[in-house]
Amino acid sequence: MHSPTKLAMLVPLALLTACSVVATPYSPSVDNIQTLKGVSPLHARIGNFTSQDGSNNHYPVPVRANLMRSPVGDSFAAYLSNAVTQELMIAGDLAPSASVVLDGVLLENNVDAGLDKGIGTISARFVVKRDDVVRYDQIKTVSGEWDSAFAAAIAVPKATGQYPLVVQKLLASLYADPAFISAIR
Template identity: 55%
Template structure:
């Protein structure tokens, strides 16, 4: 039995080190973010176009010898758009015909499964329009850290999981801005 476990562990390690492409799990909304949106008094809102710019938004994201891909439209801006859409939907605030629209540009999107401390850095410009009027236009950024490992078989899955939490933290920072919540009214 111990020999089988050892063989399985070595096989998993070999796969992790062989350089494969991993698809990020679907975005899981933050209950706290959803509750903030519910309590905000926001009007019905639609999600507009999300784009990305610059070399600070690599696709796919390199994770040592592996790469991380988005499950949505082969872009990280689509991942961010889906995150906003899911949280608005759960809060009961999403409406495709609404006058209020959230759009954005992903400016930085990096995950590093370093040997002892993994990091995630995500930055985006969010714009809220009501009709033709821009009501909000600001950049939000988040930096997160977590315990990582020398072993790729530990560090890579952890970094993949932490990516979703990093996007959640970015949206938490956005929703914590009173000017953003006022722009949704």
């Protein structure tokens, strides 16, 4: 017989058994870098990237019974900032003294390592300012899908490995926006 008291004591114990996993470090996308190089010259510096708390934006990110943490800083906003920094730097567009500043707010960050299909969704607001005047303020949202598995030992590593690809897709949608390119020129 299970009493509510016994059940209430087991729930915190079950939560303590959740494992912590780290998302795969970001690897810059060749396509994203080519897009940036194709519209050069661009000169921007990275400003503040933050996370907006919400029901679809937790830190760490739950992935089944695991908690996925960022390998950069202590948030996925830092992960996103690092990803943008890497790609701008490789494309030759990062200029620490530029008057153009790119800020970001991570609005949604979900990873669902489903039994058959995994889905990752990321939404972020990107703001470009030149000399403190807002020239661009848009929200970009993307989803990525991959094959998953019933077994968590397969599904969770697959989800953490797919996460950077969803971030690449988010940045690709940003760089493909002519208004963004115009704002950072």
